[in-house]
Amino acid sequence: xxxxxxxxxxxxxxxxxxxxxxxxxxxxxxxxxxxxxxxxxxxxxxxxxxxxxxxxxxxxxxxxxxxxxxxxxxxxxxxxxxxxxxxxxxxxxxxxxxxxxxxxxxxxxxxxxxxxxxxxxxxxxxxxxxxxxxxxxxxxxxxxxxxxxxxxxxxxxxxxxxxxxxxxxxxxxxxxxxxxxxxxxxxxxxxxxxxxxxxxxxxxxxxxxxxxxxxxxxxxxxxxxxxxxxxxxxxxxxxxxxxxxxxxxxxxxxxxxxxxxxxxxxxxxxxxxxxxxxxx
Amino acid sequence: xxxxxxxxxxxxxxxxxxxxxxxxxxxxxxxxxxxxxxxxxxxxxxxxxxxxxxxxxxxxxxxxxxxxxxxxxxxxxxxxxxxxxxxxxxxxxxxxxxxxxxxxxxxxxxxxxxxxxxxxxxxxxxxxxxxxxxxxxxxxxxxxxxxxxxxxxxxxxxxxxxxxxxxxxxxxxxxxxxxxxxxx
Numbered sequence: 001x002x003x004x005x006x007x008x009x010x011x012x013x014x015x016x017x018x019x020x021x022x023x024x025x026x027x028x029x030x031x032x033x034x035x036x037x038x039x040x041x042x043x044x045x046x047x048x049x050x051x052x053x054x055x056x057x058x059x060x061x062x063x064x065x066x067x068x069x070x071x072x073x074x075x076x077x078x079x080x081x082x083x084x085x086x087x088x089x090x091x092x093x094x095x096x097x098x099x100x101x102x103x104x105x106x107x108x109x110x111x112x113x114x115x116x117x118x119x120x121x122x123x124x125x126x127x128x129x130x131x132x133x134x135x136x137x138x139x140x141x142x143x144x145x146x147x148x149x150x151x152x153x154x155x156x157x158x159x160x161x162x163x164x165x166x167x168x169x170x171x172x173x174x175x176x177x178x179x180x181x182x183x184x185x186x187x188x189x190x191x192x193x194x195x196x197x198x199x200x201x202x203x204x205x206x207x208x209x210x211x212x213x214x215x216x217x218x219x220x221x222x223x224x225x226x227x228x229x230x231x232x233x234x235x236x237x238x239x240x241x242x243x244x245x246x247x248x249x250x251x252x253x254x255x256x257x258x259x260x261x262x263x264x265x266x267x268x269x270x271x272x273x274x275x276x277x278x279x280x
Numbered sequence: 281x282x283x284x285x286x287x288x289x290x291x292x293x294x295x296x297x298x299x300x301x302x303x304x305x306x307x308x309x310x311x312x313x314x315x316x317x318x319x320x321x322x323x324x325x326x327x328x329x330x331x332x333x334x335x336x337x338x339x340x341x342x343x344x345x346x347x348x349x350x351x352x353x354x355x356x357x358x359x360x361x362x363x364x365x366x367x368x369x370x371x372x373x374x375x376x377x378x379x380x381x382x383x384x385x386x387x388x389x390x391x392x393x394x395x396x397x398x399x400x401x402x403x404x405x406x407x408x409x410x411x412x413x414x415x416x417x418x419x420x421x422x423x424x425x426x427x428x429x430x431x432x433x434x435x436x437x438x439x440x441x442x443x444x445x446x447x448x449x450x451x452x453x454x455x456x457x458x459x460x461x462x463x464x
Contacts, residue, residue, distance in 0.1 A: 242457020
């Protein structure tokens with residue numbers, strides 16, 4: 001049986017926290033460059049150029065690309081045949097976050113009580129979603145999530161009769177209302193189906209998919225393309241200052257639904273669409 | 281859309297000529313403050329007490345920087361969402377605050393107060409935090425050190441790039457920009 005040590009998980013997580021915040025993923029950079037060719041607003045072009053330059057500085061100097069280094073959200077797949085030695089997986093992840101945010105000069109943005117609001121000082125606790133899978137690997141994905149874009153997200157329980165039109169309407173309305181707040185150009189994660197919390201989780205998971213990769217179901221892929229086009233007609237543009245690049249991508253995930261329900265969730269990500277994965 | 285280089289503090293004369301869409305490069309001193317510091321300032325104003333900083337003619341930058349590495353002036357320092365400060369802003373503008381730097385929409389009360397008090401709301405590029413940090417040449421905490429990244433800092437800036445979103449004459453780039461590029 002494969003064994004992974006607690007300390008190794010701590011160190012790997014610490015590294016992931018830092019890398020995710022310093023190194024913008026290639027697919028996002030590509031999307032900046034693609035949209036630079038299409039953007040109609042001169043101010044919008046200038047903003048996209050700044051974002052490219054910012055990513056270069058962050059990479060070169062190992063500085064966070066955004067000062068909001070986020071809530072540390074983890075998706076972890078644990079192989080059923082794997083043994084973790086020396087402590088609990090969740091504890092190891094939290095210790096890794098503590099170490100990574102401290103040693104990596106990342107901002108600590110978590111308050112320990114939602115109403116009393118005193119900073120925990122080490123960016124813990126992390127939010128950890130664990131699933132059991134076949135095999136003996138440990139796959140850890142971190143997706144640090146900024147507050148500004150998270151605040152513009154939402155979920156709605158539609159009537160099944162509202163169908164795909166109702167879904168489109170809610171997605172467009174959410175992006176429209178968010179305007180300049182979530183730091184456009186944004187990535188729009190959409191979850192359709194399941195229960196209320198399942199739809200929200202699907203929306204967050206949708207943000208992990210590369211921006212240039214469409215859903216495997218052709219009808220959902222078409223819906224992603226249609227929504228992206230509609231969103232970019234809103235005119236919000238880079239930073240909300242007007243323009244044609246409001247979103248870089250719309251990623252949708254779906255799940256079976258109850259006969260009475262059509263939940264839809266929209267999780268907005270800023271252009272600092274960060275995530276990193278490692279398999280141990 | 282004009283381009284200006286402006287030294288702080290701001291005067292009525294400078295604010296008067298700025299229009300939504302203008303690019304401005306700021307030089308001199310700006311203050312920082314976000315949620316927790318605004319709440320504290322607002323409570324002092326309500327109690328009729330003196331503020332720990334003189335805000336007359338000043339610009340407040342809504343930012344909570346990441347920690348500086350040894351040798352750095354400041355860590356990454358992009359703007360945070362301004363709307364969370366809306367409840368506290370009119371009281372500060374009434375006391376003579378002249379400018380704000382942030383990102384995102386402001387409330388009607390803030391927009392009215394900007395006009396009434398001849399002030400200006402600038403946007404910095406959200407998420408361009410590493411880039412922006414290069415324009416900050418000095419950084420020191422001047423109030424509420426216990427708030428960490430939420431403390432009030434005094435920043436010295438050189439050619440700090442911002443865009444006028446809301447001017448003293450009612451101009452609003454968030455509205456005008458959208459209308460210009462909206463496809464109906």
